[in-house]
Amino acid sequence: MSTITTEPAPSGLVPLTLDRSRHAAPQVFEHLREQIVTVRIAPGTVLQRADLAAQYGLSQTPIRDALIKLGEEGLVDIFPQHATVVSAVNVSMARQAHFLRRSIELEIVHTLAQAPSPVLVTRLRDSIELQKVLAERENYAEFVLADQAFHRYMYEAAQVPELWTMVRRQSGSLDRLRNLHIPIPGKTRRVIADHIAIVDAIAAGDSDAAQAALREHLSGTLSHLDDIRQRFPNYLKE
Numbered sequence: 001m002s003t004i005t006t007e008p009a010p011s012g013l014v015p016l017t018l019d020r021s022r023h024a025a026p027q028v029f030e031h032l033r034e035q036i037v038t039v040r041i042a043p044g045t046v047l048q049r050a051d052l053a054a055q056y057g058l059s060q061t062p063i064r065d066a067l068i069k070l071g072e073e074g075l076v077d078i079f080p081q082h083a084t085v086v087s088a089v090n091v092s093m094a095r096q097a098h099f100l101r102r103s104i105e106l107e108i109v110h111t112l113a114q115a116p117s118p119v120l121v122t123r124l125r126d127s128i129e130l131q132k133v134l135a136e137r138e139n140y141a142e143f144v145l146a147d148q149a150f151h152r153y154m155y156e157a158a159q160v161p162e163l164w165t166m167v168r169r170q171s172g173s174l175d176r177l178r179n180l181h182i183p184i185p186g187k188t189r190r191v192i193a194d195h196i197a198i199v200d201a202i203a204a205g206d207s208d209a210a211q212a213a214l215r216e217h218l219s220g221t222l223s224h225l226d227d228i229r230q231r232f233p234n235y236l237k238e
């Protein structure tokens with residue numbers, strides 16, 4: 001353990017009300033995953049089964065199962081008989097998730113621009129207005145959720161909602177980078193400007209412009225790795 005630089009264990013988790021009609025382990029996994037991805041639980045934090053079991057009011061078995069699944073997604077490092085530690089953000093995994101997402105969404109915006117839907121365009125523009133309000137309030141957590149909803153609407157409109165689920169499952173490392181990047185000055189303005197460009201191109205039926213705007217949009221976080229490393233030097237790994 002002496003070779004591991006760790007942050008203290010979280011003093012308290014965001015409360016979770018368990019749905020007793022569902023298995024506990026998936027709920028614990030989803031809850032912990034959200035807090036790790038949003039960096040409420042920082043890289044290097046030690047997660048003790050006994051402490052988590054006490055906070056969730058569960059036995060250690062569902063906690064163990066949830067931690068194993070988090071390990072499979074690369075969000076925690078499990079040291080058998082020792083400790084579970086929230087992993088550093090894996091830049092290589094983030095790059096691969098970015099490649100996957102960009103490949104899918106380039107096809108989605110191309111498809112949507114081929115037959116623009118006024119209903120979708122209105123929905124996307126409403127989402128952008130919400131993003132503006134959240135950015136003005138510096139409510140970054142809700143801004144990220146609104147950003148994700150903007151993209152999910154396009155998957156749904158293209159009738160490939162299952163691909164959204166797949167992309168989200170692969171995007172833990174990329175999402176953590178984005179959550180570290182969002183508070184950097186100018187980032188939310190850039191996101192909103194990119195979203196406007198994407199919607200304008202879809203509304204105009206210009207698939208080439210929609211793809212160009214999306215490509216520019218999705219390049220943002222990875223092109224600012226140096227800034228993120230400077231602000232969070234112990235949070236990233238290759």
